[in-house]
Amino acid sequence: MFIIGNFLIAIAKVLDIALSIYMWLIIIRALISWVNPDPYNPIVRFLISVTEPVLYPIRKRLPLLGGIDFSPIVAILAIIFIQTFLVQSLMQLGMSLR
16 A cells, blocks of 8 residues: 555645646746736747636636736635645645555
């Protein structure tokens, strides 16, 4: 059973790192949006193509309050929730199977 436990711990760690990287990508995109970036810049295009699949559905459901886009904040809160709930649960489950 320790192999399954180690596997779950590894999945939890990789998921935690991936979610942290994605959270930083969302933060960078939000910061870049304040300065009116060049839409043809490859870095800006990458950030938009990576984060838009998550931000667009949130943006559709949230009303614009004073012209401010709150979708990055909601996405970051969702990532923190997933890291706290799912990643920690996988980690504890893996530890109990060791």
